Amino acid sequence: MPNENYHEQDFDFTSQFRSEGKPPEQPSEKPIHQPKKAYHQPPKKQVPWEESPSSPDMQVSMEIESEPSPMYHVKKPMKPHVQPKYKPPIAQPKPQPKAQPQQTEFMYMQYEYEFEEEKLEFDPGLFAVHPIHQCPNICEQVKDCMLTCERTLHMLMCRPDAYMRARQIAMLQDCVEVCQLTTRQIARRSPMLKLTLRYCAKVCQMCAHECMRLPDPESQNCCRISLHCAKICEKFLKCQKWA
Numbered sequence: 001m002p003n004e005n006y007h008e009q010d011f012d013f014t015s016q017f018r019s020e021g022k023p024p025e026q027p028s029e030k031p032i033h034q035p036k037k038a039y040h041q042p043p044k045k046q047v048p049w050e051e052s053p054s055s056p057d058m059q060v061s062m063e064i065e066s067e068p069s070p071m072y073h074v075k076k077p078m079k080p081h082v083q084p085k086y087k088p089p090i091a092q093p094k095p096q097p098k099a100q101p102q103q104t105e106f107m108y109m110q111y112e113y114e115f116e117e118e119k120l121e122f123d124p125g126l127f128a129v130h131p132i133h134q135c136p137n138i139c140e141q142v143k144d145c146m147l148t149c150e151r152t153l154h155m156l157m158c159r160p161d162a163y164m165r166a167r168q169i170a171m172l173q174d175c176v177e178v179c180q181l182t183t184r185q186i187a188r189r190s191p192m193l194k195l196t197l198r199y200c201a202k203v204c205q206m207c208a209h210e211c212m213r214l215p216d217p218e219s220q221n222c223c224r225i226s227l228h229c230a231k232i233c234e235k236f237l238k239c240q241k242w243a
Helices: 103-110 137-157 162-187 193-212 217-239
Strands: none
Touching: 137 162, 137 193, 137 217, 162 193, 162 217, 193 217
C-alpha cells in the first residue's frame, strides 16, 4: 500500500545523490545575516563567561535588609515648658520739646546780615492823583459787571446742562475779559479808551441778550447788570470830550 506521505518533491535525484564515486558536494557556508547596528547606540560590552550572572560558580548573596535598631526611635523626654515671669514694661520718660530760640536770637546766631541804605529816585508824578479819579463811578460799575459775569460763569459751568449753554458761557467769558480791559484803560486814561468803550458796550449788550433767553435767576441777574454797564459806557462816550 503506497504511503500517503510520500511525495516526489522529498527526493532529489540529482548527481550529488548518485553513487558515481564522487563525494557529495558540501553546501556553501553563507554568512549569517546580522541586523545592522544602530549608530546612535553604543555597542554592548561582552561579558565573559566567568562574570556572567548565569554562571553556577557565581554566588549571589541575597541579604535581607534588617530593621533599624530601636535605639534610633527612642524619643527623648520633653522638658516641661516653663512660662517666663511677667515683667511690667519700664515707663520711659516722655521727650521734652527743645526750647526753640527766639526769632531775633536765631537770626543773629546763624546768619549775619548787612544792611545798606540805598537812595531811590522816582518820579513823583506816578503817585499823583489821576484825573480820572474825579469820576470813579464808571470804573466801579464796569468792574461790577465783570465780577457778576465771572460769578455767573462759574455757577453755570457746574450745572449738568452746561453743554446746552455753550454760547452763553462763551459770551460770559468775552464780557469778563472786555470789562477787565476797559476798567484798566479807564484808570490810566488810555488813548484807545474811546474805541474800548464802544467795544465794551457792544459786548455787554450781546451778553445781556444771550442771558435773557434763559429763565434761571443767575442769567436774569447777569442780563440786568450787563445792560446797565452798556448804558453807562454809552453815556460816558457822549459826555466826554475826545481829542
